[in-house]
Amino acid sequence: MTVFDDPSTSLSPQEAASRALADAWQASWSRLIGLLIGQYARPDLAEDAVSDAFEAAARHWPVDGVPTNTGAWLLTAARRRVLDRLRSEAVHRRKEPLMVVDDEMRAAAAAVVDPGAHVADEQLRLIFACCHPAIAPDDRVALTLRFVVGLTTTEIARLLLVQETAMAARLTRAKKRLASSGIPFATPPAARLDERLDVVATVVYLAFTSGYHPGAGNVALRVDLGDEAIRLLRVLDSLLPDRPVVRALLALLLLQHSRRDTRLAPDGTLILLPDQDRSRWHRAEIAEGVALLESLPLSARADDAAPDADADADADAIDPSTAAVVTRLAEEYRLQALIAAEHATAATAEDTRWDVIAGLYLQLERLTGSPVVRLARAVAVAEASGPSAGLLLLDGLDELLPRHHRVPAVRAELLVRVGNPTAAATAYREALTLVTNPTERTHLQSRLSALTAPPRP
Known part of the structure; x- marks a missing residue:
């Protein structure tokens, strides 16, 4: 019919x-x-x-x-x-x-x-199957984003910050390996689920992130991907209760997703965090995220170090009885969730504790070595210590993130603040050559236009 x-x-x-x-x-x-x-x-x-x-x-x-x-x-x-x-x-x-x-x-x-009776959720069964340990870790993530989320090769490449041609080759290699090697593409037995938990968590996080960082299409946000990622984590938490990596990631996603209704204006333009209507944030989700953070076991929490503490000390505090990568991942998600909680619980933008956020980003950068974390830390340092301090942290990021439009976009914002509009306009133009999403392009163009518009008489 x-x-x-x-x-x-x-x-x-x-x-x-x-x-x-x-x-x-x-x-x-x-x-x-x-x-x-x-x-x-x-x-x-x-x-x-x-x-x-x-x-x-x-x-x-x-x-x-x-x-x-x-x-x-x-x-x-x-x-x-x-x-x-x-x-x-x-x-x-x-x-x-x-x-x-x-x-x-x-x-x-x-x-x-593959009945996978011990994993009742179809989506979760497929994710566990894609995350077979015989497949290279990067290939597992890419394969799952393709099969489970339905992202295109271009979108996956953008999300993972690699060349599209390299991502296409990675996906082809992974599928050929599955087809020719006899790897059982099935849900692992219940006793073996934990072995794949770190990769499963990574995929769920990237699926969530893809909803807030879409590619070249006209859709600015995919709230449905955020909803689905949180649903999958709740199912995973009931299947494997009290796993720090699941609890920390669930806290992080709840805190980030709580702002979904305020990220876009009715005309589809972006609303930056300081300008969002905090009365429309989902307070129940914020409270749940904070409670989850507080419930994490000590082995996954470690006492919050001072901003200049040695990251190796955090690593030494990890419980050696668990897989190091899983524990490190739990700590990574916990630090990100603590940052999100600082934003979510500040009554106003002016009440945001940027010094605390900058210190958390420093811990996160030392734990991960990620240039994306350095970029976020530069923003926090600029808020806490001034734009000149933030600009210093951007040095070298263009080489590490050559296709990331937010590096020149952040540089442009900070150059405006230090009173260098000419250099800021150049940075905005560079960002516009790299951005792919129309909504973000409109935002950057409006910032550039405001900067270069002739003064009113």
Whole structure:
């Protein structure tokens, strides 16, 4: 049964189909991938088949109408394509009659189904399957962002700060390894879930982050990705309770997501943190995030060090009975959550304790060595100690983050504050050559226009 266009609406068949396709992509992409992988244990075929199904929908729905159940339509189309490929492969290998091949395919499919009964959530099963330890860590993350979140190669490359060509090669390598190596693409036994927990947490965090740092499309924010990431963490926390990395990450995401309704103006322009309406922040989520931080075990908390404390001391405080990477990741998320909590609990922008935030960023930079953290620390130091101090911390970041538009954007803001509008305008123009999202581009253009506009008479 199909739903044809209602003449009372203003949507054309093409517009209705386009909207339905976009909704189906968000709602069904990863579920379809997971179902096909679970049934056929061929992630390479699953992705291709789902992509083909969406292409078929783009051709048929504007003409035939949007199906009542778009997910079922897409699943049927994708299954047909998987079976066509399996039939073709089997015939090529054995050159036996199609009926025999079909029987073999059905038997094989029945044998590889991954029930994963101890992980009830489909999305979470797929994430755990993608994070097999035999796959290189970077490949696991990229593969999961592709299969589970449905990000494009360009979006994943931007999120992970690598070249698009390198990311395309990474994804191709990971899928070929899965197809040729016999790695069981399945949910690990319950006793082995912890072995993949750090990578699973990383993927969930990046999925959340991708919603707030979209690529070249017209959508400025993907609140649905934030909602889904938090939902997955709650499921994960119930499946593996009291894991510091899960609790710390859940605290961080709740605190960051609590501001979702105030990040954009009605016209779609960005609203910076100091200008957001704090009365519209979700206070229950802030309270839950703070409570989670306070509940973390001492081994994952460590006493907050002074801003100039040695990061190695924090590492020495880690419980050696747990995997170092997991514990370090928990501490990384905890420090980020503490920073988010400082922002979320300040009554006004003027009440923000920037000196505390700068000290937390210093700990985080020493723990991770991340140039992105250095960039954020430069902003905090500028607020706490003045723009000149922040500018000093930007030295060398252009080489470390050559495609990151926020490096010149931050430099521009600080140059304005130190009274150098000419250099600031140059930095804004550089940022505009790097930014890909239209909403962020509009914001940067408005800042540049305000800086270079002739004075009013």
